[in-house]
Amino acid sequence: MATNDHGEHAPIDRKADITIVGGGLAGLAACIEVATRNPSLSIVLVEKEGKLGGNSAKASSGINAALNDDDAPVFEKDTLESGTGLAARSLVDVFVRNSRDAIAFLEKQGHVDLSVLSQLGGHSAKRTHRNTQGPNVGFAIVSALQKLITDHIESHDWHIDVVTSASAEQVLFENDRVTGLVIDRVDKTGRDEGAGEPLRETIESSVVILATGGYSANPELLKKFAPGVEDFPTTNGPWARGDGIGLAQQLGAELVLMDKVQLHPTAFINPKDRSAKHKFLAPEAIRGSGALLINSSGKRFVNELATRDKVAAAILAQPSKDAYMLLFEGAKDMETTLGFYKHMGLVQVAHSIEEAAALCHVDAFVLQQTLNDYAEVSHSQQPDAFGKTVFPHPLHYAEDVTSHMEIHVMEVAPAVHYTMGGVKINEHAQVLRSDDSAIAGLYAAGEVSGGLHGANRLGGNSLAECVVFGRIAAQQAVQQLAH
Structure with missing residues (x-):
C-alpha cells in the first residue's frame, strides 16, 4: 500500500499500471506509446487544466527531425552548438536518432500533415516540419492525438482514465520505488463549489511519468534561479509553474541548468x-x-x-x-x-x-x-x-x-519562452539523483527535464523532444512492468 510524506498509509482511490502527469504533447505521446505497445495496461492521465494541450498546443513554428542519415550528424552538431557546450551529448544523440521516428509516429498515429519544411535560426538545413493549412502545428498535433485517445477510450480498446482539473501534489514512494501519486481534483459534479477545498485522491501506480512542462510562468522560480528574467513578459500559459520539478525534488531528484532561461x-x-x-x-x-x-x-x-x-x-x-x-x-x-x-x-x-x-x-x-x-x-x-x-x-x-x-x-x-533547466534524466528518460542513480519508477519527458538543450534551445526542438522522450519514457515503463 502507498504511504504519504508522513509515512502514513494513504487510502487508494484509483489504481493504474502507469500514471502520466501532464496532458501536453509529451504526456499524450507517452500515453499513446504505452497503449499501442500493451493495450491491456491501465493508464491514468492527470492534467491540472480543464483541457489537454498545455504549451504544446501553442507551438507554431514546427517540429524538427533529421532529414536523412547524412543530416543526422549535422542536426546533432547544430543542437550541441546552440547549447554552447552545456547540452548532454548522450541525450542529444538519442534525440536526433529518434527524431525521424517521431515524425513517422505523428503521421501514423494522428494522421498529422507535416509536409512543409522550413529552416529556422541556428539550423544548417530545412528540417522543421509543419502543416500546410489549418491551425498552428502544435494545436493540430495535440488535437489529433487527443482525438485518437478519445476514440480508443470510447471503443474500449485502451484502458485510459483522463483526469482533468487535477493537480499532482506528491509522488508516493515506498521500499525505494514509486508507488503512486496524490492529486487534488476539482469535483466536476459541483459538490465542492464554495467549499474552497479540492477533493484529494490517491492513485496507486508503480510508474509515474512527469510531463508537466517548464516554469516560464513562475516569477518566483525564475527569480530564484535566473534573477532578472522574471521582469520580462512570458509567452507561456499560466500553468507553466514547474510543478513536476517540485514533485521530483521531493524524491531527491537532481536539477540541472535551472538558470538557463x-x-x-x-x-x-x-x-x-x-x-x-x-x-x-x-x-x-x-x-x-x-x-x-x-x-x-x-x-x-x-x-x-x-x-x-x-x-x-x-x-x-x-x-x-x-x-x-x-x-x-x-x-x-x-x-x-x-x-x-x-x-x-x-x-x-x-x-x-x-x-x-x-x-x-x-x-x-x-x-x-x-x-x-x-x-x-x-x-x-x-x-x-x-x-x-x-x-x-x-x-x-x-x-x-x-x-x-x-x-x-x-x-x-x-x-520568456522556455526553460532549458529541469530534472536530470538519462537517455532512458529515468529521473536521476545527484549520484546519477535512477529513482525507480519515475520518468520525465519534455520541458520538465533538463540537459538536452544546454544553454539555448533551437526552434522546433521542443515538440520533437516531447515526442521522442515521451515515447522513450513509455517504452521504458512498459519494459519495467514486464519484469
Whole structure:
C-alpha cells in the first residue's frame, strides 16, 4: 500500500499500471506509446487544466527531425552548438536518432500533415516540419492525438482514465520505488463549489511519468534561479509553474541548468496593451519565411536566422529594446498563421515602403535603402554584414517608396519562452539523483527535464523532444512492468 510524506498509509482511490502527469504533447505521446505497445495496461492521465494541450498546443513554428542519415550528424552538431557546450551529448544523440521516428509516429498515429519544411535560426538545413493549412502545428498535433485517445477510450480498446482539473501534489514512494501519486481534483459534479477545498485522491501506480512542462510562468522560480528574467513578459500559459520539478525534488531528484532561461526574441507587442505580462509568440517560422528585423532608425541590425539567444540579445541592445519585423513574399507560406494574428490586431499590412515606414515610425527612404541593400546581398548568395547566409524569399529591388509592395508589419520584443533547466534524466528518460542513480519508477519527458538543450534551445526542438522522450519514457515503463 502507498504511504504519504508522513509515512502514513494513504487510502487508494484509483489504481493504474502507469500514471502520466501532464496532458501536453509529451504526456499524450507517452500515453499513446504505452497503449499501442500493451493495450491491456491501465493508464491514468492527470492534467491540472480543464483541457489537454498545455504549451504544446501553442507551438507554431514546427517540429524538427533529421532529414536523412547524412543530416543526422549535422542536426546533432547544430543542437550541441546552440547549447554552447552545456547540452548532454548522450541525450542529444538519442534525440536526433529518434527524431525521424517521431515524425513517422505523428503521421501514423494522428494522421498529422507535416509536409512543409522550413529552416529556422541556428539550423544548417530545412528540417522543421509543419502543416500546410489549418491551425498552428502544435494545436493540430495535440488535437489529433487527443482525438485518437478519445476514440480508443470510447471503443474500449485502451484502458485510459483522463483526469482533468487535477493537480499532482506528491509522488508516493515506498521500499525505494514509486508507488503512486496524490492529486487534488476539482469535483466536476459541483459538490465542492464554495467549499474552497479540492477533493484529494490517491492513485496507486508503480510508474509515474512527469510531463508537466517548464516554469516560464513562475516569477518566483525564475527569480530564484535566473534573477532578472522574471521582469520580462512570458509567452507561456499560466500553468507553466514547474510543478513536476517540485514533485521530483521531493524524491531527491537532481536539477540541472535551472538558470538557463530562453528569451524568445520575437513576442508580439500588442498596441492596445504594450506592457502586458503575457504576450503572443511571433513564431520563428515568420523569420524562417524571410522576415527582416529593423530598429527605430529603419535599419537591420542582426542575422534574423541566428540562434534565439543572439537575436534576443541584439534586440535588447537597441535603445528601444524592441524591433519591427517585416515579412514580404514569405507571407504566402504563413497565410493561415498570420490570419489569426491579423484578427488580434498584432499584424498590419502595408502596400508600399512608404506605408510600412509610417507604421514603423521610420524614414521611408532609409527603409528603402535597407531593403534594397538586402535585396542585393540576398540575390548574390554571399554572407551579409551580419553573417546571414540563408535568404528565404529574396527581395526585389524597389525603385521608389510608393510602388506597390505588400509588407506585413509587426512590432516585437523578447519574452520568456522556455526553460532549458529541469530534472536530470538519462537517455532512458529515468529521473536521476545527484549520484546519477535512477529513482525507480519515475520518468520525465519534455520541458520538465533538463540537459538536452544546454544553454539555448533551437526552434522546433521542443515538440520533437516531447515526442521522442515521451515515447522513450513509455517504452521504458512498459519494459519495467514486464519484469
